[in-house]
Amino acid sequence: MEFNDNKAIYIQIAEHICEHIMLGTWKAEEKLPSVRELAVQLEVNPNTVMRTYDLLQQKNIIANKRGVGLFVTKESLQHVQTYRKSIFLEEELPQLFRNIYLLDISLEELKTRYQGFIDENFK
Structure with a gap:
């Protein structure tokens, strides 16, 4: 690690x-x-x-x-998801939103890329 x-x-x-x-x-x-x-x-x-x-x-x-x-x-599993979700929402998501805004990335492009990521890594 x-x-x-x-x-x-x-x-x-x-x-x-x-x-x-x-x-x-x-x-x-x-x-x-x-x-x-x-x-x-x-x-x-x-x-x-x-x-x-x-x-x-x-x-x-x-x-x-x-x-x-x-x-x-x-x-x-439930406790991990609660713990990690709160960290993500409070610490990581605001920075992600900032970058999305500054780079002018559309929600449609995010949706397409997210679906591709899911298909590639978890199916």
């Missing part, structure tokens, strides 16, 4: 985990890698992964089963 400088690393890792849940790579009630395992895999400090896991627990996306480890919750 490559990190960028515009967001905290623990948030980027949380988004990475959320994406895996939305894509079905990590399913409900599936065990997550330990803090150390994920830290080694992503080449980050274990404290960073711990911070990520804390955030995801607060959002009810993952849960700790004492003595066993961390697991994806049953309702994780």
